[in-house]
Amino acid sequence: MKKYIALYLEDIETKLQNHKLTIKDIEIFKEKIIIFEHERLIHLLVTLFYALFTFIFFAFSLISPIFLIPFIFGIIFLLFYIPYYFYLEKKVQKMYYLYDEMLKL
Numbered sequence: 001m002k003k004y005i006a007l008y009l010e011d012i013e014t015k016l017q018n019h020k021l022t023i024k025d026i027e028i029f030k031e032k033i034i035i036f037e038h039e040r041l042i043h044l045l046v047t048l049f050y051a052l053f054t055f056i057f058f059a060f061s062l063i064s065p066i067f068l069i070p071f072i073f074g075i076i077f078l079l080f081y082i083p084y085y086f087y088l089e090k091k092v093q094k095m096y097y098l099y100d101e102m103l104k105l
Helices: 002-017 023-061 065-104
Strands: none
């Protein structure tokens, strides 16, 4: 998904700089914003639930050390997943900015 977003935004920025955007490009871009917003929401929910379960496993590990295993897996997952979520967040905000620039043309 990272590569797809990066290539798509690069293409849109090139068209925007060269003033070669059509009405259809802008409509497709609006649809892409909606799709990426949905993707971002899903990843936010997944991140929050994993964080919740990780903290629950931490609390259980105070009772029994066996719960340290899923806690450690949860921490490792979150260490990789949180930066990905913030990448999506940053790109969607960039899309908002690009859309504003498109409307100025």
